[in-house]
Amino acid sequence: MKINKATGLIVSACLFSIAMESVASTEPKVFGMISVGAVDDEKDFEAEAYELEFGIKGVYELEGFKAAYQLLVDVSDAANADEDTDGEDEIHVRQASVAFPTRYGSFVIAPRSVSGQFRNIYGGLRKFEYNEPHANTPAAGGKIFEQPDEGQNVLAYVSPNWNGFQVVGASLQINEDNGEDHDVISVRALYWGDNWNVGIGRVSVDQEVGPPGADHNYNRDSIGFAYNLDKLELGGVYELNSDRFGGDDSKVLGVAAKYHFSQGWSSSLGYFDKDYDDDDTGTDDSLLVLNLKKQLEKNVSLWAEIGEYDEAEDNIAVGVNIAF
Template sequence: MTRKQLLSAAIAATLTAPSVQALEFTADEGLSLAENTTFNLYGTVEPKVISEKNAAGDASTELGDEDSTLGFAFETRVSNAVTAFGQVELEYDSDDNSNGLDNQDSAFLGVKGDFGKVQAGNFDSVYEDLIIDATEVAEDAEITDEAFAGENNQIAYYSPDWNGFSFRTQARVIGRDEGPEDSNEVGLSIAGGYTGENWGLYAGYDDRKADSTDEYSDGTPIPGADIYVGENTYGVSGIYGIGQLEFGAKYSIQDNLDGDPAGEDTTFTALRGTFFQGRTEYYGAVQRVSPDDETVIEERDEITLGVSHQLYQPLSIWAEAGQYDRPEDEGDQVMVGAIFSF
């Protein structure tokens, strides 16, 4: 998954912008498109080689794929004040010919105008957009995320920009036949803040009521006993850019279920730095993950480092390493990859 530049992403529409190389079609070109409609076809090919340690501390190396995508996006002007839009983005494995387009990354429809934007479908959480992405900078060797709402069955509203201030809110609706319990559940998330010329401050909240997880008994998950979470996650983040440097910070608290071996909550404190030099980008992030109860799960410090270089406009290469301070160094990894965008 390609990285986002946070100061611009905080303001930008959630409709994923096709890459510079995307094929754009209009009705004027003789295609069977409605009047005032633009259609884009875009995608990426993202092979990688990764070496990662397992629970025993043994490393294995393999050729893999970092979520290669094929996407379709459209916009059509309904009136002078309203534009309809939509997107479907599919994932495939560039190193494997057996699965084809095997996963839907996002799919949504919406309308936008001076009132802001409303969209429904499967897309990124508004909490993730403004809080988690402030310090999540890597292609693959990412620091650990706090829990937040799933991306399906969503409807969201994004406010217009009022002199730098904006907010976004979403509801995740899980029907009686879709969740672990015989009931309908609605989870709510809200995030917002202020974006200045070279800085931003944001706050977010996610009640996770429509998410499901394992039920615990004496600190141990009960097999097959899934329940709705109903526990909160909330956080604040900030971004500051100066010259070729950009910094991000995050502080968040994830409430845990009763009986969770981590205790009542887990705190995530993270810092991120990015340095741009011509076509090369150097980046890194550190995070402390602090459980309320360290009897079973200990506090740990995570670090990720990486570099990305754009060989020419559609092709870039990258290398990363991640260390997560787990027993036997489980999950520690190094990798190299490439991204070709079209």
Template structure:
């Protein structure tokens, strides 16, 4: 295990408990999972802890955040070993003025926070690296080497608008200084929110400079009725990178989610569906249902069921199959 990652993990999990907007914070998830074609698994699924704060420097507000992450090794979808158990996943600075904000560092993907988070509502099958079931949309939850500009919110008779632009360059050895260019417009009016997003991914980022550049268009919206929230995120890929064709392929991923909060309970139901020119991903679906009971502010108990649908070869050859049933129970401790 690399010493630097171990130190980060130990430091992160030695934090004290607070619930303020700024300061030390963290979360640990324990679970027991039963899944077709896999042995029963029990233990800490994921955990993270960090520190964030904000200071005033003349006319500039400077926010900073560091966050360490732990996840049990043995992931079903990517090759890992024990050195991957600890990592620093957020290290960022935000400089805010009346004219907007600049973000620099690594951390949560803006596209994820603004579009995909609204449908990523479940405790165990989600966008984390060590999820119980792999999400079907392509957008990840974290990004490296980010520089972004965010405008202030602009009020109008129709509602509020905001724009975001970013350059993300996670690969420093592919010969491109603009791996991913991002443009995004956010809209909010009362209980309704919507976002449109474009990711332009450089052809060199695929590892094959002969590929066409890859455009990923996304749209997300949600509306809240009292204690019920309806959400949708659509992802439309043009010239998605392919190992067999420099032309790439087109693909759509549709995700819908319903969340209901009632007393100390939260009920979630979601469905994802892929329509793709890539035969192995076409007509692949994922349905997830979950219930979370908030025992206290610090402790939640959760139960979740997930199932892939569709006749395809997307997972064939791995440790899971499209028709897998997955059942998970667990608890989440916040500090």
């Protein structure tokens, strides 16, 4: 990752301080998620590892200084690899970060990070297992939403919470050889109410990241909300993608609802629709998804899900989630 000299010195000093001066810490916590099942996506009916995530996190407390660290890896790609491919080395790092919380906000250094833009703005749609509302879901192949669920080489600032209001800014580096120090800039403003929240944000990808000849930054603007009643959860997102590299602009609308029945049963229903301005290089698509889940106990659940697309492949998936 390319960073300027001053930033490099600050990062080095912070990490050196953690290594040399730590005097107290919380016990590291090991956590993870095992999600496995079977899926039929109009190709084969097969066993599938949806998530095999394992991580560790904790906090170092120094004199007047605090650092929170987290490492999370996913080995589901290795488990799903075909017999004739070498999948044992397909260990995917989802989170490797150190955050420095202060009274003036938090400063984050993350060579790899779960996307805060996705978590905060698209959170109201995160009610599904296989048909997840982000660009990297295997179900749709990125044909609905264009917001990834991860970022890399992240330097971020998270403001303090002022009566429910927060702002976040981040710089990401995704190409180390293009001469641009800030490949992606993301900003978002958030408001957290008692049982609802709303967020609006922009992700701007520098034209140097695009193909030769790109003369505009690719911008993604989004607004999302989540609202929780006693047994009903509602969420919605509107995503606008403009000056897409090599493609038409697109608009995506997603809405979802989840209702909690008695005895641990719940059901989620969602509808997502993507429209290109001029359907020359892209294909409009939509998704109707239904999920039924049974929570056996706090960390164990069973689920079944059906996803019907206009263009992408329909799917039926079942699974069991075990968290620890």
